[in-house]
Amino acid sequence: MDILAEANRLKALGTPVVSMAVGQPSDPAPDRVREAAAAALKAGRIGYTDALGLADLLKAISVPAARIAVTTGSSAAFNLAFLAMFDAGDRVAIAAPGYPAYRNIMGALGLDVVEIELDGDAYLHAEHLRQAHAEKPLKGVLFASPANPTGAVVPAGDLKTLVETARELGIAVISDEIYHRLAYGAPDVTALAFDEDVAVINSFSKYYCMTGWRIGWMVLPERLVRPVERIAQSLYISAPELSQVAAIEAFNATDELETVKARYAWNRELLAQRLPELGFSFAAPMDGAFYAFCDVSRLTNDSMEFARRMLAEAHVAATPGRDFDTLAGHRYMRFSYAGSHDDMVEAMNRIERWLR
Numbered sequence: 001m002d003i004l005a006e007a008n009r010l011k012a013l014g015t016p017v018v019s020m021a022v023g024q025p026s027d028p029a030p031d032r033v034r035e036a037a038a039a040a041l042k043a044g045r046i047g048y049t050d051a052l053g054l055a056d057l058l059k060a061i062s063v064p065a066a067r068i069a070v071t072t073g074s075s076a077a078f079n080l081a082f083l084a085m086f087d088a089g090d091r092v093a094i095a096a097p098g099y100p101a102y103r104n105i106m107g108a109l110g111l112d113v114v115e116i117e118l119d120g121d122a123y124l125h126a127e128h129l130r131q132a133h134a135e136k137p138l139k140g141v142l143f144a145s146p147a148n149p150t151g152a153v154v155p156a157g158d159l160k161t162l163v164e165t166a167r168e169l170g171i172a173v174i175s176d177e178i179y180h181r182l183a184y185g186a187p188d189v190t191a192l193a194f195d196e197d198v199a200v201i202n203s204f205s206k207y208y209c210m211t212g213w214r215i216g217w218m219v220l221p222e223r224l225v226r227p228v229e230r231i232a233q234s235l236y237i238s239a240p241e242l243s244q245v246a247a248i249e250a251f252n253a254t255d256e257l258e259t260v261k262a263r264y265a266w267n268r269e270l271l272a273q274r275l276p277e278l279g280f281s282f283a284a285p286m287d288g289a290f291y292a293f294c295d296v297s298r299l300t301n302d303s304m305e306f307a308r309r310m311l312a313e314a315h316v317a318a319t320p321g322r323d324f325d326t327l328a329g330h331r332y333m334r335f336s337y338a339g340s341h342d343d344m345v346e347a348m349n350r351i352e353r354w355l356r
Contacts, residue, residue, distance in 0.1 A: 007317040021317040030253030074203035074216040090139035097324035122284040126165035144176035146288025153287035173198040183288035215243040267337035314354035
């Protein structure tokens with residue numbers, strides 16, 4: 001966020017910054033989503049809904065709708081899951097590198113965060129979980145596929161083994177599937193395919209291009225639906241009704257959204273060629289999402305300082321790895337390729353000139 005703030009400051013001064021820092025689509029929400037929102041505004045009243053969400057949206061997300069909770073973005077879903085599933089002091093494992101908000105929210109709630117260093121592995125697997133649990137028992141594990149910041153996808157077989165191992169060890173599972181529908185080489189596989197007792201978190205932010213609408217959802221084991229509902233009533237009342245009405249139409253906008261995804265794939269091909277040419281090696285395969293997580297140790301031992309200089313001198317914003325991995329993140333950078341193709345080409349050219 002520091003890099004983003006500086007990029008915005010430079011843009012305000014007229015500097016032509018190319019941003020590869022923020023993990024959000026550059027496209028607006030689909031046309032029919034915005035049209036539905038406009039019609040709702042014209043109709044008048046926007047108010048509270050049931051804490052778990054509008055019935056039509058619950059039905060659109062999944063059957064049975066009774067296991068769905070609509071949330072104020074996936075961020076609220078993580079709060080609700082952690083509060084409903086764990087108590088202060090419980091040990092919950094996450095992968096490093098990983099999305100920093102996992103660690104930050106858990107820490108704020110008094111959970112004992114166990115960061116499992118992947119040490120060159122692309123994703124968390126069952127043996128990681130066994131080793132961490134053997135050191136001291138875990139109460140829960142949270143993983144993402146595709147993952148932020150790496151874009152790595154857990155293959156179906158390994159995902160099955162991971163979920164089954166968690167069940168065997170008595171470890172509660174939260175699967176972050178916010179980047180589903182943004183995998184490029186294999187079909188999406190949900191953790192629910194292997195165990196109905198896991199909690200799955202998803203969102204309209206990424207594939208559906210609705211970051212600022214703050215609308216997400218959870219698929220919950222039946223025993224957690226009522227606890228989540230009660231906590232949500234107290235913390236949020238409900239997700240914004242306007243966003244809920246609009247989100248119903250997101251599932252009818254696949255053609256438009258697949259065009260956006262095709263551009264991500266085009267950008268991905270570009271970065272797969274250009275980043276290694278510039279001295280950035282991939283820490284994991286870019287299987288999904290819209291990120292490249294790169295080892296920059298050939299160029300720097302301080303990714304934060306490197307990011308500041310690249311922004312100031314090349315006018316390209318990218319995210320230092322420090323927040324994604326507190327131990328080894330000084331060696332890594334995350335590049336988001338969710339922008340326009342022309343911007344991605346320009347960014348690579350600027351970095352090349354800068355490094356000469």
